[in-house]
Amino acid sequence: MPAPLPAVERIELAPGLEVARVVTGLWQVADIERVSGTIDPDEGARALHTYLADGFDSFDMADHYGSAEVIAGRLRTALAEGSVAAPPGAKLATFTKWCPEPGPMTAEVVRRAVDLACRRLATERIDLLQFHWWLFEHPGWLDAMRELARLKEEGRILHLGLTNTDTDHLRVLAAEGIPVVTNQVCVSLLDRRATGPMAGFCRAHGIRLLAYGTLAGGFLSERWLGRPEPAEIGDWSKMKYRRFIDAAGGWDVLQAILQACAEVAKRHGVSISNVATRWVMQQEAVGAVIVGARLGESEHRNDNRRLFGFSLDETDLQRIDAALAGSRPIPGDCGDEYRRPPFLTASGDLSHHLDSLPPVYQAVPVDGRPGRLRIDSGSVWEPICGYARAVRIGDRILVSGTTATHGSGEMIGQGDPAAQTVYILDKIAASIRSLGGSMADVVRTRVYLRDAEQWEAVSRVHGRYFGEIRPANTLLEVGRLVGDYDVEIEAEAVVG
Incomplete structure (x- = not known):
């Protein structure tokens, strides 16, 4: 049995x-x-x-x-x-x-x-x-x-x-x-x-x-x-x-x-x-x-x-x-x-499902500047300070310094620089994609840190996003970032 x-x-x-x-x-x-x-x-x-x-x-x-x-x-x-x-x-x-x-x-x-x-x-x-x-x-x-x-x-x-x-x-x-x-x-x-x-x-x-x-x-x-x-x-x-x-x-x-x-x-x-x-x-x-x-x-x-x-x-x-x-x-x-x-x-x-997803931001032409496009992310500061989240000129896309700001002003990942970096790089990816590029097109990033002791946690996240792309990169400690942010990142891409 x-x-x-x-x-x-x-x-x-x-x-x-x-x-x-x-x-x-x-x-x-x-x-x-x-x-x-x-x-x-x-x-x-x-x-x-x-x-x-x-x-x-x-x-x-x-x-x-x-x-x-x-x-x-x-x-x-x-x-x-x-x-x-x-x-x-x-x-x-x-x-x-x-x-x-x-x-x-x-x-x-x-x-x-x-x-x-x-x-x-x-x-x-x-x-x-x-x-x-x-x-x-x-x-x-x-x-x-x-x-x-x-x-x-x-x-x-x-x-x-x-x-x-x-x-x-x-x-x-x-x-x-x-x-x-x-x-x-x-x-x-x-x-x-x-x-x-x-x-x-x-x-x-x-x-x-x-x-x-x-x-x-x-x-x-x-x-x-x-x-x-x-x-x-x-x-x-x-x-x-x-x-x-x-x-x-x-x-x-x-x-x-x-x-x-x-x-x-x-x-x-x-x-x-x-x-x-x-x-x-x-x-x-x-x-x-x-x-x-x-x-x-x-x-x-x-x-x-x-x-x-x-x-x-x-x-x-x-x-x-x-x-x-x-x-x-x-x-x-x-x-x-x-x-x-x-x-x-x-x-x-x-x-095809991935390709069919609409861009996060709407690209609009810049008045009087043929061939130039910009996007805004909805931040209250973009119109006040007179800047765009990102701009495309020809085959170049330049992304402004980006923080882990959700919606019109809420910080994501307060006190966790690695979490802030994840949110920032997602936001940069959305900006570039909305202007017809991809993260694979990125040729330069600059990372600004409030505290240089946080370099490794932030850099490891950067490496997971760009490990196969390998853009030029500069990492800086700055005296003080605006607000309570630990990280700010800007990027430049060349499409194609």
Whole structure:
């Protein structure tokens, strides 16, 4: 008689939010519905209930995952009415995401989105609302997060999370005191970006990572062990993770990692997928992993429960580390792939989506100066002092000294020079883009510091924005910046 499967481990991600350490992801609902039409919500709810009955009572979805929110809401209603029963100890948790187009984030816009999610989820309060922003150059993301924080205080949201947000922008939110408890990012044996500086920042600020992509679109499984490299891949999700394989060193690197996982898996009597997922679960900052489900189709609950019957010991980790030593780290930080083409997701190549986003500022011609354009950012001082945020003359773009000023006068990141630098460089990027250029066109920057002792924190942020561009740069300590700012930066670009 086979041994009973272990119980699903649980974790308290944040006060009042206890979840399964394997969260069921519902992004494939949209994929199913594209082919077969909308899933009947009662049938979908019954499928979700089978996960709940097996201890997988935590579900992750989004506003654009087809009817996933409606299906989860139907399950919640059925449980409340008693037409289906929850097993002892089960605590239904529903996470959703809001992924708006960049634009003005007024209180009305934000509240309307939360109200819609609550109606779909059949709840008065969302357990975890995760925010995704496409273009950090647009400052509306801070307005949205502040309004979401107000809704949290009102009780419409239990906790706030993020998706695909890099460490620099986590820092900005932390400096602004916005309470974030999770960040959903890609983590796997191939993609270890989140195990570096992001993990350290999250530990220091009480943020847990929700890890997706742990199996790299299925490449980290028995199916690909010993197999030749495929000539073509037609699946968008696998195309995305194929890029990760190439960035990590290629097919031979993948095979070395799979072989190491196979040896560890044999030792524990589990699958390669179990080993790959368990490695992610044992990363210190990871709270839970997200495993996708195709409702009513393929089921992996039994295999996932085996994750809780073993752990990787020092011998296992050393064997895996030996294979990883032959790989290259994926460059950049978490979420970069969502903001730089080619933009590959399970929905396809959405590079055009980035290109279609409107500029943050409106370029206007300068009277009597043919070929000259300028932009204003809305600061009250621009017309008073007689300057523009940036000016384009021919192929040159000159950006005025820029501080971390939000809207008409509010400072962002007070007391945190690194956070101020992030906001400043986003504002400079928006200015250049609004005049037809990009950060890749920047040829000179000048950085002014109130305190030269802050040079390293500020310069490291500068390096993350310009490390591949390498403009000429001057860094100066000045006697006193206007206001209480720690940093001011100006830039010049030559388009093309």
